[in-house]
Amino acid sequence: MIPAPRLPVEQRLYVPSSGEASDVELLPAGDVTEGVLRVGGTVRRPHQPQSYAVADYLDWLEDAGFEGSPRFLGRDPSGRDVLTFLPGDCAGAMPEHWVQSEDLLVSVARLVRRLHAVSAGFVPAAHPFPPRPLPVAHEEQDGLVCHLDVTPQNVVVRRGLAVGLVDFDLAGPATGFKDSFNTAMHWVPLRHPGDSWPGWETLDPFRRLRVFADAYGWTEEERRRLPEFGAHATLLSYHRMEHRARNLGGGWARMWAEGAGGRIERRRAWLEANGSRLIRALTD
Template sequence: MVGVVLSYCAMFVGTAFPEIALDGGDVTDGVVRVGDTVRRPMRPSSPAVHALLAHLEAVGFEGAPRVLGVDDRGRQILTYVPGQAATLPLHAHAVSDEALVDLAVLVRRFHDAVEGFVPAPDAVWEDGSADDAAPELVGHCDITPRNVIFRGKRPWALIDFDMARPTTRLFDVVTALRHWAPIADPIDRDPLQRCLDVGERLRLFSDAYGLPARDRRRLLELSRLRFDRSYVAMRSRAMTDGGGWARMWEGGAGERIRRAADWLDAHWDELQSHLH
């Protein structure tokens, strides 16, 4: 592990820059931009995430925010990553094969960079669905379009590491492909994704990432397992944590997961034929 010590000194917001509300994702409220920084509420997992981001900075991975400390209101201070998130509805460049290949390369670079990171023994991470295999690294675990920053028409960086946790490379890949292939019922896809050749996009991503044959054989199996576990995990967090989790559940997240699982089952053989 690269030895990095984070300083949690208080830093004042000041009055030079206004606070601009940002979309903090599905479950994090109160995310704002202040000048060239982003302020996010502290969570129990924030110290572990900060150590992860500090490691990425130390090894020279440019595709992630930097940690600057904690402000006088107890909020995380991260660097603002310039560019455009792939928010819905998606633009044509975000669903292109070229962007998918670039994303696969970005995810592979992230995984290679984070592989040497050893979390503290008492590190706290957010709960979430997981692979049955032993963890290989700390994955992002939430590579949705809104968490990918584009510069021009190319994926450039990953943001919002709140759901990061120990997992396998394949689980992180499966999480990305859920949204980017996408492995979803067409009724739940962005309009520009509805006519995409999902099987071919699974192959393109796997090739660009360099996914080994053993992982290609497990990709659909792990996707199916993830759907079952995500359904249970989201339902539980909606009931126990409320907030954004409850909003997602009330907005039909459970039904979307079930439809995605049924669509995957119905198209299994066709999709698997692209992964040989």
């Protein structure tokens, strides 16, 4: 496929079309970014330090024929990022009952697998991703740029199946295993049972993790090291979140004050305590 000619992302200006100003909706607030709007068939988000790195990645995905991500259209006259709106449903802050569907879980795993396949070969050049806080020497890293925040609120669902990913704010180089573990953590979900969302208490995380693993295609080796990898990744995310809460404030500080740290720590302990049961569920 020959890609359409495009200006470099930092030169791309979005000229609002007449009439779209009358079709405006405030999108459900996430934890950090405020004031995300749908305007006609577009989304307006505040411009951020990582916006151009993300925009280059979205261009790459578009050229690779990936349909499941927004297109970066440029910045509007007020400087906000403009992206295409992906029609469908996203989960609310407290994921609804329909989010529990196993068919949906399978489709999420497959969508993320496909994202990883099409992301291979993308090398950030003009706009590097800002470094993550607290780089840790032994964090796995093979340079595969991926989403890294595939929560139920960031997946677009049509007819019960995952068709799109939004909110690439945390995208950056990592590994496919890291991004898929992170996705499973949000979607199985992997949490201490005392921290279940209301209505999710009776779901079997071991079964759902196996369903995810088979649909994504984790290798035997990945299945065996998942609990240790997950506990380590969870410890890292505890320190990163504490760092962001302290240094960035805003939504990060609010989440921390509302007990996010305790939840992450209980998740880590749960992963550690259930290591052999998780491996059995993944390999038997």
